[in-house]
Amino acid sequence: MTTISDVTSAEQIAATSQLRFATAGSVDDGKSTLVGRLLHDSKSVLTDQLEAVEHASRRRGQEAPDLALLTDGLRAEREQGITIDVAYRYFATPRRRFILADTPGHVQYTRNMVTGASTAELAVVLVDARNGVVEQTRRHAAVAALLRVPHVVLAVNKMDLVEYAEPVFAAIAEEFTAYAASLGVPDITTIPISALAGDNVVTPSANMDWYGGPTVLEHLETVQVGTDLTDAPARFPVQYVIRPQTTEHPDYRGYAGRIASGILRVGDEVTVLPSGATSTITGIDALGEPVDVAWAPQSVTVLLADDLDISRGDLIAPTASAPATTQDVEATVCHLHERPLKVGSRVLLKHATRTVKAVVKALPYRINLTAGLAHESGPAQLDVNDIGAVVLRTAEPLPLDAYADSRLTGSFLLIDPADGTTLTAGMAGEAFAEPAAAGASAVEKEQEGWDF
Structure with a gap:
């Protein structure tokens, strides 16, 4: 018979040496270049991959390899020079294994960031040192707070374009730290970098001797992560x-x-x-x-x-x-589909391995991510990329935990019953709701089998 004390030290190390992290930032802040630099400088790129990137870069008239091409795999991404889809990459160093989600920076791809960060233990938020904290930076910090990502790294990129000036970095770091802390982000680390030149990504920068903290890779290798399930x-x-x-x-x-x-x-x-x-x-x-x-x-x-x-x-x-069961679900959701979510919408709710019918009873508010977590009360509907609150009535009781207690058994999906399309990702509980309770309006149940 095996007992929990029989776990070998090797198995314990394997269980704690993996880090899932996501990158986020505004367009052209250098996310894909940072990821490419991490892969390249940590020697996690195969020779044929690097040769392909060098060849593609020369075709585009670039002398040096464009490391962003290591992650921007879609043709539309390469042509437009932006990240559209979530790109997952797997690499390892002698100290830790990594699962990386490179997420898009465009506002219209907020849903992709939610997908990439939903299982992340750490989020790297990039800002351009020339622009500082912008609206999309605040949006990404708010998403990380909503998803309860336990660690956030602010990487102030393109320091080479501001002459590696310490006051520029200090001002940006102070502004972001204050904002993220106000949202409830528990752990914030700030690092000045140049992804293009490689400063403070894998190796310490000779141009910023005023900075005594870790490089990005060093922090990724040593940050305490891995919630003990x-x-x-x-x-x-x-x-x-x-x-x-x-x-x-x-x-x-x-x-x-x-x-x-x-x-x-x-x-x-x-x-x-x-x-x-x-x-x-x-x-x-x-x-x-x-x-x-x-x-x-x-x-x-x-x-x-x-x-x-x-x-x-x-x-x-x-x-x-044992968790309590309920048919009345109150949750924060991110709407993922172009088809809007409205009061009265009939959906399937998938929680863990269980799928039940549900009706949207109310949409108490939409969250304005550009203004912290401010609420806009009573929206007519939730559109694609919107994050807001929903009240659902399910056909059968569900044993839901609060998302604050468990990111696994506190999450769910809403699915279109007609074609199986995933509509919405939900986080059970009212961790981000305003004190005033929102009443659920009555909904006409015109479809047979949805009267519950």
Whole structure:
């Protein structure tokens, strides 16, 4: 039998040595160049990739390789010189492995930044040293705060174009730090860089001896990240019911899935939601072997003492810390689709492995990201890239955690029931709502099957 204390030091290192981070910034602030510089100077670029970039740069009349081409892979991106889609890159140094999301800077691609930053543990926000903190900088800081990204790095880029002047950097850093702190960003680090020249990206800059802090890569390698999912209450969304019905195991009934948070042990009393049925864990199988204990984010099969009606979409949780279920969902959402979200819209709500019908009861406010997190009350609809509050009524109870407590079991998607299009990304809870409660208006339910 395996216990949690049997985890090897190598496995512990592997679990804590990965960093997911996202880049953000205004157009032409140099995000893609920064990412290319990180990849190039950390020797994470294959020879053929670098040769292709050098060849493409020469065709465009550039003497030096344009490192931004390492991430701007779409033809429209290369032609326009901007980032449109989220570009994911994977690289590693001897100290840590990295999953990087290079997100667009245009206002109309705010939804792409939300997608890229939703799982990030750190966000690198770039500003042009010549322009300082601009509207899009404040927007990206607000998105990072909304998504509860725990660490934010302000990279003041193009310091070479302001003669590496310390007062320029200090003024920008002070303004951004004050603004981000007012939004509730818990950890802010500021670094002066030149992505084009390589100053303070991977190696310290000889042009800024007044700066004594880390380079971007050094900070990425050493920042304390990796929320210990085992500290949170256990949550086990059921993905699949296993009934092999073999002669060797004629009565085997297991519930397979990935532990979203916490620790499960044989002997734990658990509750199955939303039914509320209770039982006891009699066995846990991991990689085909029985274990006494399993923890997030392991994929396992759980066996229970009782023959309960459990199917995909149910949630198994310790009885002592089981979440409450509700049919009235209040959440902050980012609308992702050109089709607007309106009061009365009928949608599917996907939470973990469960999908239920839902109706939009109210849109209490839209968030003005350019003015901090100011609210614009009672919008007629949420359009693409809008972030605001929504009140939903679901057809079945959902075991939702608050997003502030869990970015995994506190998030959901809204889907168009007609064609399966993803419409909206949601964060359960009212962490960013104004004190005044917004009443939910009555909605005509003209479609059969949506009267709940």
